[in-house]
Amino acid sequence: MNLTSQKILVAGGAGFIGSHLVEYLIERGLTVVVLDNFRNGSRANLAAVAGSPQLEIIEGDITDAATCRRVSQDIGVVFHLACLGVRHSLHNPLENHQVNALGTLHMLEAARAAKVRRFVYVSTSEVYGRAMDFPIRETTATWPLTVYGGSKLAGEHYTRAYFEGFKVPTVCVRPFNNYGPRSHFAGDTGEVIPRFMLRALSGLPPVIFGNGSYFRDFLFVRDCVETLVKIAECDALVGGLVNLGYGEETRVDELAKLVLEITGRVDLKPTYEADRPADIPRLWVDTARLRSAIVFKPQTSLRDGLRVTLDHFRKLHQANPRCLEQMTARNWEV
Numbered sequence: 001m002n003l004t005s006q007k008i009l010v011a012g013g014a015g016f017i018g019s020h021l022v023e024y025l026i027e028r029g030l031t032v033v034v035l036d037n038f039r040n041g042s043r044a045n046l047a048a049v050a051g052s053p054q055l056e057i058i059e060g061d062i063t064d065a066a067t068c069r070r071v072s073q074d075i076g077v078v079f080h081l082a083c084l085g086v087r088h089s090l091h092n093p094l095e096n097h098q099v100n101a102l103g104t105l106h107m108l109e110a111a112r113a114a115k116v117r118r119f120v121y122v123s124t125s126e127v128y129g130r131a132m133d134f135p136i137r138e139t140t141a142t143w144p145l146t147v148y149g150g151s152k153l154a155g156e157h158y159t160r161a162y163f164e165g166f167k168v169p170t171v172c173v174r175p176f177n178n179y180g181p182r183s184h185f186a187g188d189t190g191e192v193i194p195r196f197m198l199r200a201l202s203g204l205p206p207v208i209f210g211n212g213s214y215f216r217d218f219l220f221v222r223d224c225v226e227t228l229v230k231i232a233e234c235d236a237l238v239g240g241l242v243n244l245g246y247g248e249e250t251r252v253d254e255l256a257k258l259v260l261e262i263t264g265r266v267d268l269k270p271t272y273e274a275d276r277p278a279d280i281p282r283l284w285v286d287t288a289r290l291r292s293a294i295v296f297k298p299q300t301s302l303r304d305g306l307r308v309t310l311d312h313f314r315k316l317h318q319a320n321p322r323c324l325e326q327m328t329a330r331n332w333e334v
Helices: 016-027 043-049 065-072 086-091 093-114 147-166 192-201 221-233 252-262 288-293 302-319 321-326
Strands: 007-011 031-036 055-059 077-080 118-122 170-175 177-179 207-209 218-220 241-244 271-273
Touching: 007 016, 016 031, 016 043, 016 221, 031 065, 043 055, 065 093, 077 093, 077 221, 086 093, 086 147, 093 118, 093 147, 118 147, 118 221, 147 170, 170 221, 177 221, 177 302, 192 252, 192 302, 192 321, 207 252, 218 221, 218 302, 221 241, 221 288, 241 288, 252 302, 302 321
Parallel strands: 007 031, 007 077, 031 055, 077 118, 118 170, 170 241, 177 218, 207 271
Antiparallel strands: none
16 A cells, blocks of 8 residues: 555654654655644654644544544544553553553544554554563564553554454554654653763763663664554555564663763763663564565664764753753652
8 A cells, every 4th residue: 555645644643753753754745644642742843844734733632532533534544653651651550551552442443433544553562571582573472561561562452453353454563662863851751862862961971770781672763664654555564563673682781882982971981770660671673574574674773873863962952951850760750
């Protein structure tokens, strides 16, 4: 299926990944509707395309079934990225479930009623938990460690059920660790790379939880969104699920050293604190299924992607030197 003639709905389109996806879709000349409650996302994330006649922004919540039905009318393709994150689930598990699981069910039911041509559910690598076989394949057992992972996995099951029971053309995608400009740094959404960068830019050492031996598979956000579009267009993936990551693992302590190098603060040394609760020890993706279905070759190395990301956060830090105050060290306790 070609997206060219389709009207696209991006739920969570003002968030980190969502806003980059919206920009890319508009670059391709597509008409895009963004649904977002602006809790974690922001209108500032869409500033580059805010004046586009191809863009409609609707403030609303996926936990409201009527809103989901209204925004899905005349939609051809849905990218469902709206959710609350992993650390949020540690201090508010019930709300996390309500948004991630029930909200997904509302989106699927609205998509069924609208007879959409493709529903792309953006899940998470967190569903794998303490995986034992590496690299992680789609057949690796899922064992979520948090309500976030569990609720996103519930969304996968609902998505599969709507394909099987109602013939909604769905696909589930499990992205691994995304990074890039506009990645979250504040509150319970804050991620490791922007937090490392902003501390280094402020002359403070990066804080590592645990001994630094955990591994992550980092994918630059532009590579992610371009691939999400290819996945949506791939008929062979309908009804299934697919991993999406770079395909290389990086130790967190090595990541800290790399960030200090590119920020020019090799004089700083990471500090270590106790493990975060329910932290996944190792994420490393096998992209064989993805590569068998589409042309997939990430264009951005970790080092190059970090440089682009640093440009964004350096500007943010220069404009607001007190942005560090928006970061909470133990952000799962917010």
